[in-house]
Amino acid sequence: MTGLSAHLAQPAPIPLDAEVACGPGELLALVGPSGAGKTTILRAIAGLIRPRTGRIACNGEIWFDAASRVFLPPQRRRAGLVFQDYALFPHLSALGNVAAALGHVERSARAARARDLLARVHLEGLEERRPDGLSGGQRQRVALARALAREPSVLLLDEPFAAVDQVTRRKLQRELALLRREIAAPTILVTHDLAEAAALADRMSVLYRGTTLQHGTPDEVANRPVTPQVARLMDQPNVFAGRVAGRGPPGRLALRWGDIALEARDDGHFAPGADVAWMIPAAAIVLHRRERPSRGERENPLSGTIEEVLFLGETASITLRAGAGGAAPALTFSVSAHTARRNALAPGAAAAVSLLADAIHLMPPGE
Amino acid sequence: MDWASLRLSLELALWTTALLLPLAIAIARGLAWRRFPGKGFVEALIALPLVLPPTVLGYYMLAAAGRAAPLGEAYEAVFGGPLVFTFEGLVVASLLVNLPFAVQPLQRAFEAVPEQLREAAWCSGLSRMATFVRIEMPLAWPGLASAAALTFAHTLGEFGVVLMVGGSIPGETRTISIAIYDRVQAFAMTEAAIMSAALLALSFVAVGVVYGLGQRGLVRRR
Numbered sequence: 001m002t003g004l005s006a007h008l009a010q011p012a013p014i015p016l017d018a019e020v021a022c023g024p025g026e027l028l029a030l031v032g033p034s035g036a037g038k039t040t041i042l043r044a045i046a047g048l049i050r051p052r053t054g055r056i057a058c059n060g061e062i063w064f065d066a067a068s069r070v071f072l073p074p075q076r077r078r079a080g081l082v083f084q085d086y087a088l089f090p091h092l093s094a095l096g097n098v099a100a101a102l103g104h105v106e107r108s109a110r111a112a113r114a115r116d117l118l119a120r121v122h123l124e125g126l127e128e129r130r131p132d133g134l135s136g137g138q139r140q141r142v143a144l145a146r147a148l149a150r151e152p153s154v155l156l157l158d159e160p161f162a163a164v165d166q167v168t169r170r171k172l173q174r175e176l177a178l179l180r181r182e183i184a185a186p187t188i189l190v191t192h193d194l195a196e197a198a199a200l201a202d203r204m205s206v207l208y209r210g211t212t213l214q215h216g217t218p219d220e221v222a223n224r225p226v227t228p229q230v231a232r233l234m235d236q237p238n239v240f241a242g243r244v245a246g247r248g249p250p251g252r253l254a255l256r257w258g259d260i261a262l263e264a265r266d267d268g269h270f271a272p273g274a275d276v277a278w279m280i281p282a283a284a285i286v287l288h289r290r291e292r293p294s295r296g297e298r299e300n301p302l303s304g305t306i307e308e309v310l311f312l313g314e315t316a317s318i319t320l321r322a323g324a325g326g327a328a329p330a331l332t333f334s335v336s337a338h339t340a341r342r343n344a345l346a347p348g349a350a351a352a353v354s355l356l357a358d359a360i361h362l363m364p365p366g367e
Numbered sequence: 368m369d370w371a372s373l374r375l376s377l378e379l380a381l382w383t384t385a386l387l388l389p390l391a392i393a394i395a396r397g398l399a400w401r402r403f404p405g406k407g408f409v410e411a412l413i414a415l416p417l418v419l420p421p422t423v424l425g426y427y428m429l430a431a432a433g434r435a436a437p438l439g440e441a442y443e444a445v446f447g448g449p450l451v452f453t454f455e456g457l458v459v460a461s462l463l464v465n466l467p468f469a470v471q472p473l474q475r476a477f478e479a480v481p482e483q484l485r486e487a488a489w490c491s492g493l494s495r496m497a498t499f500v501r502i503e504m505p506l507a508w509p510g511l512a513s514a515a516a517l518t519f520a521h522t523l524g525e526f527g528v529v530l531m532v533g534g535s536i537p538g539e540t541r542t543i544s545i546a547i548y549d550r551v552q553a554f555a556m557t558e559a560a561i562m563s564a565a566l567l568a569l570s571f572v573a574v575g576v577v578y579g580l581g582q583r584g585l586v587r588r589r
Contacts, residue, residue: 048486074489087487091505100501101491150492 002059004154004186006045010052014040016210022154022186022203029189029201029218032233037210038190039084042156045188046081047074058153058186080147080185081156085163086139088131094118094142095127101149117145120182122175137168141175148183155187161196173200194235198222206230223359228277228366237332239279241365246272252357258328262300264360277363284359285333287318288352290343300355302331309345316340320351331355368561371538372546379454379542380522383461384515387469390462391514395473396503400482414471416464425531428460452534457542460532461522468517476510477503509580516580520573523566 003023008016018041022028030038043049045056047063050071056064058079063072080101088097098114105113118127121141131139140160147155160176161169177200180187191197197204198218206213206221214221214230225231231239245254245261253266255278270276288301304322307330315334322328331353335345345351398410416424432439432450442450450456480503488498504511526544533540535549543562550559 046486046490048489074486075492075494078492079490081487081490083483083487085483087481087483089484089487089502100488100493103492103497146487146491150490 004045004056004058004188006041006054006056006064008041008044008051008054008056010054014210016040016044016051016054018205018207018210018212019215020045020188020205020212021215022188024186025180025184026202027180027187027189027200029191029197029204030207031191031194031197031204032207034192035209036207038192038207039158040210041207042081042158042188042190045077045154046079046156047072047077061153078150078153079156080150080152080154082140082143082147082158082160084159086131086143088139088142088146090131093128093130094123094134094138094145097131097142098145098149101146104150114145114149117149118142120148120179121145135168136164137172140164140172144176144179152185155183155185157187157189159190159192161191161193176200194222206233208233223281224361225279225363228279228363231277231279231363236279237282238285239277239366240329242276242278244270244272244274244276244362253362255360255362258323260302260323260328262355262360263357264362265358267362270362275365277366278360279363280331280355280360282333284356285331286354286356287333287335287339287343288354289339298354299357300360301352302355303350303352304328304331306345306347306349306351308347309340311337311340313337316345318345318351320353368558368565369541369543369546369550372541372543373562373565375454375538375541376523376543379457379461380519382458383465383522384518386458387462387465387518388511388515391466391469391473392511394466395470395510396477398470398474399477399480414467417467421464421525421527422531424464425460425528428456428463428528428532432456432459451532452536452540454533454539457529457533457540460528461525464525464528465518465521468521469514472510472513472517473507474510476507476513480506512580513577516573516576520570523569523573 003026004020006020008018010016014037016037018037020028020041030041032038040049044051050064051066053066054064055062055066062070063077064070089100092100095111095114095118098117099110102110102113115127118124121144123138123141123145126134126138131142134142161172164172173196189197189200201218203216204218204221205215208229214226221230222234225234225236228239240257242255242257245256247266248254248263251266253264253270255262255264264278302322304320306318307321308319310317314337316337317332317334318340319330319332321330333353394413398406429451430436432442434440434443434449434451439450450459484502485498488502493501524544525542526548529540529542530545535541535545543566547559547562550562
């Protein structure tokens with residue numbers, strides 16, 4: 001078994017019931033709100049805490065097994081950990097910081113190896129600087145080089161972009177995406193930034209209060225959440241209750257949303273009469289343009305009244321209350337600011353949208 | 368100038384510093400990084416010599432380790448001689464009196480070393496010993512230097528507990544501070560003045576070292 005697999009469970013002090021699996025060369029993002037246990041899981045994998053029960057194995061080697069009382073200390077785990085605020089040794093130069101993690105390399109070769117690693121993260125010429133003489137982005141790079149110095153079997157990144165400014169963050173994210181091609185080890189990234197996770201990760205694990213709720217590709221987790229809770233954690237604005245009214249044309253279900261009849265993709269999970277939760281990604285709500293009707297408009301057309309138009313830079317976030325009675329919950333979607341202006345979208349105006357049936361996703365009803 | 372007593376004082380200060388520092392490092396690390404029931408009590412106990420009259424401490428040393436006391440008897444049975452009124456007895460008393468002077472600066476220094484740095488060292492493959500030598504001590508060394516200087520200077524100037532536990536046996540337990548007292552009692556004021564000046568100079572150098580390091584520590588942290 002290659003890559004890293006972990007199951008961690010404990011009732012206290014930080015409740016955990018988490019499954020983590022990450023293959024070689026794969027980047028797994030652990031996402032979830034603050035307090036979801038993301039950092040705790042990283043620390044457990046690194047050997048800095050010992051969960052009550054569970055098992056951690058990496059490339060066939062058992063690092064932790066509560067049942068057989070195996071617990072390797074961090075020194076014997078080969079986990080490269082980049083701490084959230086980097087935890088660089090303040091009294092050592094950049095080179096010294098990296099060389100400190102090269103204990104497995106012959107003494108005479110350490111300096112050269114450390115220089116290579118610093119060059120890999122674009123820090124040539126800064127080898128002799130101490131951490132207090134480096135910028136936030138440069139410190140993060142030293143921390144990354146130090147983590148890679150151990151030739152880790154797993155690379156652990158704890159919110160590595162949280163402590164730098166936006167411009168540096170974009171740059172470092174790009175560098176990580178490029179560097180990943182050279183890293184054979186499984187990489188686990190902890191982040192609460194969903195866009196960051198979606199952009200960088202091959203797979204995503206959604207955590208809430210220490211429990212893994214869903215594991216899958218960023219697309220699956222975002223667009224096919226297993227529960228309404230995951231949908232909300234993934235920041236899906238359009239999650240509603242409904243009922244399966246019956247079968248539609250082949251591959252389609254008839255969905256009842258209050259007084260409104262909709263067609264949805266049928267993936268065979270729900271029988272007619274079942275109460276369900278359903279969601280539609282904001283991107284699958286298509287605005288009908290007044291002067292330019294398009295083919296998509298035949299799919300689940302809905303008309304209603306615009307409640308709110310919020311301009312956020314280049315885009316406008318629109319809230320539309322469907323139907324005339326105002327009983328149905330409001331849909332939220334985005335259009336470009338330009339489109340919003342050209343179609344004169346304003347609170348109180350009437351508008352029509354289509355809900356793309358293939359994007360409507362059904363889930364078991366929420367708690 | 369009573370060279371024998373100056374030499375004795377310096378020896379006592381060196382022994383005390385050398386023996387106390389490793390012990391103080393262990394205690395200070397425990398107090399800095401561990402939380403345990405009764406921690407406040409332990410800290411208070413260590414700080415006690417700061418406020419207790421040295422004579423009181425000396426009295427309890429005599430009571431506990433005197434030749435008639437069980438501890439004193441046990442010591443005599445093992446080492447073939449008494450503990451009180453000997454140089455060894457002075458060292459033991461000195462260790463106790465100086466505990467706060469050594470532990471407190473070290474504890475502050477270790478508290479200033481973030482836990483994460485030790486974790487980062489372990490994750491980098493450094494053993495606990497290597498982490499101590501290469502990460503903790505280089506960051507805590509101003510605290511260590513302060514502890515050493517304070518202990519050394521304070522031992523040089525010790526009077527009450529030395530007199531109680533050691534008496535004033537020339538070449539054995541008569542330290543320079545006691546010699547000064549003896550000279551004054553004998554109205555030999557010139558000799559007392561010379562020895563006092565020597566002690567003043569030594570103490571000033573030691574305290575100067577402490578404050579100098581304190582300043583450097585501050586500059587570094589900025």
